[in-house]
Amino acid sequence: MRRVVTTLSYLLAGVIIVIGGLIYICYRPLNLLMFAWSKKLECYEWLIFIREMASLSIPNWVIYALPDGLWTCSYIIFVGAIWNFDLYTCWTIAMIIPTIGIISELLQGIHMVSGYFDWYDLLAYFLGGTVGLSYIYIINKYIKRNENKI
Amino acid sequence: MKTKFKFRSIASVGCVLFFLLLAVATGSDDKDSKAPTKTEKKATKPVSEPDIEKEPEEPQYEEPIEIYNSSEDENASDDEEEVITITNASDDDEL
Numbered sequence: 193m194r195r196v197v198t199t200l201s202y203l204l205a206g207v208i209i210v211i212g213g214l215i216y217i218c219y220r221p222l223n224l225l226m227f228a229w230s231k232k233l234e235c236y237e238w239l240i241f242i243r244e245m246a247s248l249s250i251p252n253w254v255i256y257a258l259p260d261g262l263w264t265c266s267y268i269i270f271v272g273a274i275w276n277f278d279l280y281t282c283w284t285i286a287m288i289i290p291t292i293g294i295i296s297e298l299l300q301g302i303h304m305v306s307g308y309f310d311w312y313d314l315l316a317y318f319l320g321g322t323v324g325l326s327y328i329y330i331i332n333k334y335i336k337r338n339e340n341k342i
Numbered sequence: 343m344k345t346k347f348k349f350r351s352i353a354s355v356g357c358v359l360f361f362l363l364l365a366v367a368t369g370s371d372d373k374d375s376k377a378p379t380k381t382e383k384k385a386t387k388p389v390s391e392p393d394i395e396k397e398p399e400e401p402q403y404e405e406p407i408e409i410y411n412s413s414e415d416e417n418a419s420d421d422e423e424e425v426i427t428i429t430n431a432s433d434d435d436e437l
Binding site for chain 1: 353354358
């Protein structure tokens with residue numbers, strides 16, 4: 193049971209990363225580092241091909257804030273799956289990326305880091321972290337209940 | 343038990359590094375261009391007409407000259423007066 197849930201959690205986290213990555217590939221400008229790196233890795237044409245297929249008009253918060261929240265949630269799910277969904281053990285590691293994200297966003301607000309402060313980014317980090325931690329907590333409860341039944 | 347803990351620690355560090363790499367990869371390559379790529383609210387300069395095309399308003403150096411057409415006084419009523427106003431004689435033909 194635990195193995196199935198762990199495998200599914202890894203898959204879920206991977207899908208979330210891919211969704212966030214597709215939003216970046218399809219809708220973000222081409223001056224991002226990832227596009228420069230893709231040229232060196234000779235997969236730039238593939239990214240442009242995917243980009244040309246994107247035709248939906250989506251709100252700005254989906255383009256600029258949602259991927260950050262998705263990746264935060266995905267990171268926490270990965271860490272939770274690694275540590276058997278034991279929140280007591282892994283919460284410090286799970287909070288590393290959300291904390292870095294929130295601090296960097298606040299530093300952008302006081303111009304100590306290059307970039308622009310955006311409330312939506314802050315909200316995305318917070319919600320992504322909350323959803324991820326809630327997922328670990330719920331899965332842990334679910335696994336323990338099933339193990340007690342056996 | 344210790345092996346598991348080691349494996350999990352290494353995997354956690356790898357996870358952190360991967361997501362940090364993701365954050366770096368999705369950063370802008372050109373610092374100056376980051377301003378217009380954020381939300382529309384972050385637009386630094388509103389679109390406006392270039393100042394070159396605007397012509398400064400010419401000050402009126404001459405007061406408008408009002409000429410009453412006296413030849414038509416007999417036909418016109420007392421209330422109606424035809425006033426010809428000349429302002430800023432830019433066109434010599436009119437004068």
